[in-house]
Amino acid sequence: MALRQAIRRRGAFLRPAFWKPRFSASCASVSPCSASSCCSSASSSCSARTEPSSFMMASNSFPAASTLDTNPEHNPNHSDATASSLGWPSPAATAADRAVKEGARNDWSREEIQAIYDSPLLDLIYHGAQVHRHAHKFREVQQCTLLSIKTGGCSEDCAYCPQSSRYKTDVKAQKLLSPDVVLEAARKAKEAGSTRFCMGTAWRDSIGRKTNFNQILEYVKEIRGMGMEVCCTLGMLEKQQAEALKEAGLTAYNHNLDTSREYYPKIITTRTYDERLQTLQFVRDAGISVCSGGIIGLGEAAEDRVGLLHTLATLPQHPESVPINALLAVKGTPLENQKPVEIWEMVRMIATARIVMPKSMVRLSAGRVRFSVPEQALCFMAGANSIFTGEKLLTTPNNDFNADQEMFKLLGLIPKAPNFDQGTCSCNSEEEHSEHVVAAQ
Numbered sequence: 001m002a003l004r005q006a007i008r009r010r011g012a013f014l015r016p017a018f019w020k021p022r023f024s025a026s027c028a029s030v031s032p033c034s035a036s037s038c039c040s041s042a043s044s045s046c047s048a049r050t051e052p053s054s055f056m057m058a059s060n061s062f063p064a065a066s067t068l069d070t071n072p073e074h075n076p077n078h079s080d081a082t083a084s085s086l087g088w089p090s091p092a093a094t095a096a097d098r099a100v101k102e103g104a105r106n107d108w109s110r111e112e113i114q115a116i117y118d119s120p121l122l123d124l125i126y127h128g129a130q131v132h133r134h135a136h137k138f139r140e141v142q143q144c145t146l147l148s149i150k151t152g153g154c155s156e157d158c159a160y161c162p163q164s165s166r167y168k169t170d171v172k173a174q175k176l177l178s179p180d181v182v183l184e185a186a187r188k189a190k191e192a193g194s195t196r197f198c199m200g201t202a203w204r205d206s207i208g209r210k211t212n213f214n215q216i217l218e219y220v221k222e223i224r225g226m227g228m229e230v231c232c233t234l235g236m237l238e239k240q241q242a243e244a245l246k247e248a249g250l251t252a253y254n255h256n257l258d259t260s261r262e263y264y265p266k267i268i269t270t271r272t273y274d275e276r277l278q279t280l281q282f283v284r285d286a287g288i289s290v291c292s293g294g295i296i297g298l299g300e301a302a303e304d305r306v307g308l309l310h311t312l313a314t315l316p317q318h319p320e321s322v323p324i325n326a327l328l329a330v331k332g333t334p335l336e337n338q339k340p341v342e343i344w345e346m347v348r349m350i351a352t353a354r355i356v357m358p359k360s361m362v363r364l365s366a367g368r369v370r371f372s373v374p375e376q377a378l379c380f381m382a383g384a385n386s387i388f389t390g391e392k393l394l395t396t397p398n399n400d401f402n403a404d405q406e407m408f409k410l411l412g413l414i415p416k417a418p419n420f421d422q423g424t425c426s427c428n429s430e431e432e433h434s435e436h437v438v439a440a441q
Contacts, residue, residue: 091115096127128351145189150201169332196229224249242286260307289320297327326367354383
């Protein structure tokens with residue numbers, strides 16, 4: 001008897017809104033029971049008194065979080081303590097519903113993003129996918145190619161980078177690649193399906209490099225003329241340089257924040273966090289799309305990953321692209337012995353980024369070479385919609401081209417066409433964002 005009463009009490013807490021009572025056998029065998037007479041009686045002796053089915057309680061699934069009415073005034077059986085103990089709805093569910101209904105926002109608190117990041121992993125993946133399907137054509141994945149056009153000899157001390165002149169690695173300093181080499185690489189990238197061509201230099205900044213910088217401006221013009229998006233990562237920029245790149249036709253500029261503001265000094269001392277943010281401001285002001293993300297696996301804590309996402313998600317405009325890199329430790333660098341990033345860490349980072357920055361391209365970047373096709377599929381499910389293709393990412397190995405094509409075929413992914421309108425629309429307001437979301441369906 002005590003067990004039966006406990007089941008009844010439990011059923012009252014867990015009963016979803018669409019639950020329908022079943023009648024007892026004694027009532028059903030006598031009459032259909034109108035519910036206007038005996039079933040409305042409060043008498044405990046009524047033979048038609050309803051009771052929950054233990055099978056129904058065990059098998060009925062909960063409705064979507066967005067349809068849940070958790071107002072105690074509307075549902076006297078609801079208990080905040082009960083919902084909390086079940087971990088439902090999760091912060092990821094709540095944030096995803098709001099992103100779908102209201103669009104992008106730039107007023108995230110760090111605590112909100114931490115709660116999303118800490119949500120149960122499968123729930124986080126599901127709601128990352130929910131936002132992704134609302135804001136993007138979910139089968140489309142952008143293919144980008146990254147070429148190091150000036151390798152090695154960098155004066156900075158980034159602890160993860162084999163191109164630093166301070167570390168003894170196998171990377172040797174080289175001069176700026178010639179036009180023939182760069183343009184041929186761009187043509188091959190386009191033939192292989194890439195719609196964005198990125199050029200990187202191992203520079204702290206471009207000051208005093210006028211000749212090389214002007215040569216890069218010519219590369220930008222030529223590659224844009226091929227019908228490709230063009231991206232550069234040349235270190236810190238001055239306002240005039242950003243404007244010159246825009247005039248040449250640059251689509252996007254990459255300048256990663258790498259990690260949280262708090263952990264940053266443990267990775268880099270030759271450039272400040274604020275200097276990085278200043279470069280992003282010059283890029284935005286020039287009308288160039290911002291590409292900015294970071295690296296996980298540097299020895300940082302989960303709070304630092306959240307801190308990185310918080311900084312990106314509270315910029316005046318969300319970055320057009322958010323690369324999520326997993327460290328590929330290189331012998332000779334201070335981080336050569338770092339433990340490889342696990343797929344669950346990558347998926348959690350991608351799904352959180354997708355929920356807090358719904359319209360951004362979330363790029364599965366460095367470190368992808370370590371992940372199997374099923375593991376990469378989880379990343380795409382969670383919200384990633386861009387990858388780097390080609391033999392190398394600057395100086396580290398990348399996935400095989402043919403393997404990527406097989407993966408696209410297996411997962412039903414399709415290449416994303418280039419977008420030459422980016423950088424001209426801030427899409428800050430909810431109204432603007434909603435218009436663009438509708439256009440994406």
